[in-house]
Amino acid sequence: MNTDEEDVLSVLAVMDLIQRSQNRNRFRVRPYLKQRSFNIYQELQVEDRFGLKNFFRCSESDFEELLLLILPDIQKKTTWRNDVIPPDMRLGATLRYLATGDSYTSLMYQLRISKQQLSELVPEVCMALYKSLKNLYLKMPSTEAEWRRISAGFNSRWNFPHGIGALDGKHVIMEAPANTGSLYYNYKKTFSIVLLAMADYDYNFIYIDVGSQGRISDGGVFQNSSLSRALNSNTLGLPTDEPLPGEEVNLPYVILADAAFPLSHHIMKPYSGDHEQGSPERIFNYRLSRARRIIENTFGILASVFRVFKKPLTVEVKTAISVILASVVLHNYLRRNNISRNLYSPQGTFDTEENGNLIPGQWRTEAQMEGLQPLPRLPRRTAVDSQRIRDNFASYFVSERGMVPWQY
Template sequence: MLHEVMPTPTKNEWERIEREFWDQWQFPSCLGSLDGKHVVIEAPQNSGSLYFNYKKTFSIVLLALVDANYKFIAVDIGSYGRSSDGGIFSTSKLGRRLEMGTLDIPEDALLPGTQQLAPYVIVGDPAFPLKKYLMRPFPGLQVENRIERRIFNYRLSRTRRVVENAFGILTQKFRIYNRRLKLAPKYAEKVVLATCILHNFIRAGTAATPLNDDQIMAGNLTDLSRQGGNCSTVAFEIREIFTRFFNSEQGFVPWQHNMI
């Protein structure tokens, strides 16, 4: 069932995902919203501090890439809870395949209504490193008196909330997330994967419900802490390309200045 409800996208499917993000969330060239959460488990026997996280609980990590309709495109489950400060994304199967360019992602495309080429990207919060294929917000000191960057942050944040809402739907549907999983890690991983598969099965053919800009569905999962990673000059320039687009006639949305 995994490959039926969570198949690795083909090039045509990536393009469909991108169109839905543009149509529904007004972020072009976007292939997914990324986030990771701690799933609390019982302290495993003889594990020392491997699963002990910054919230002082024991956990495994659920890393997920979500499409515009709150469905999981890919999940990576089972990283040690204590790994949250390191490179969970970079060492995940998804992160490695993005870095190596083996996901059959389409070539760079023109941003809507422009002659500006841009790569396809995924969006994440400040916990993730800025990459040429992964956009995150400008940090606080870089947005002071820079309205155009605040608009970029708003547009990215609005799109990134898709994964937060997917996690919220998951925890509301499957009440096991409201308590500590009393399972060994290898069995907890199977349970978490099963809920993600069932989530996609239930949502098959369901479009995302439009949300108010301040609405994020509550979930009972814990955020990751900030991850390390060096940012390349190319990644900075790509973020500036999107910033210019969101502040252009072709890329702005009428309400964005009211939201910053």
């Protein structure tokens, strides 16, 4: 070995010793983050209960109930190697992330939890919430009686008989996922995953499909969904076709959608183009739009309360999916009774009508939902049978039995 090689090896050896010394002196967690005596939930619980509702977007009782539900899935054992984050702080940090959409770095300084720990606990708590709540608060109807109950609600509240759900989809915008190329690149030249959702007459989600890549067309998203497969195989448990009130022609129970979806036996969408005032087509479009606003308002309040959807998500795809799932079930959970509903969506939150005139809900006055964008509206060819069904609904809406005073 020559002198130059010996000198290089000596330098490398010294550098290795320096690195080892530095590693020994570096802390595993920043010292101030180890102050677990700081617990934002407990402090707000004692000093500012109103602030607690605003900070976590739920009441103290809701927080405590959620904590009990997911405790077995998020509680960790303390070991000699780490300082475990208590379950209430884990839930609180996740709810705060959903409520604000702040970066992990920003939350680290608010909550004294390192961003590395936040990146692990947020998806874990989100999936625990989804697992614990989905069977109770996100249940697709499966019997004729359940579908008829929803249909009765659409008829009594929105004057659309045989309606069983309002369907729409949103692109959930996110930063470009690593090593995915153009898989998530959508028509608006952003990166996204798709949330396809259906709501009942009372602003509750009854079906969701999450995770389709943004580059897939709107038709592809629906056609690849479990809802489409269930409709095609007739396994949703829908009531058989029957006449509208006072009529004789059998008509199906239908899902209310917009131009992004195909007109079919069980899916109604508006007539395209402009139509004369008072014409059956125009009245049909108005009645359909009025009832379909349910899903538009549901997405609106979701993004208004869970502001993580106000801007592009800055997390991995898997975490983004868990965030969406948790937010949807929390939406339904927080609307489960009058007390929680009044806190989550107080009077004036949703669109209302007065003498046929639309009064915009409070969610519309806030900043645009940059993190939720609509599916594209594309022209489609439809089967003659589906057109006939739509024409029958339109004729009924202008008949003496089916018309309502304010529709003109």
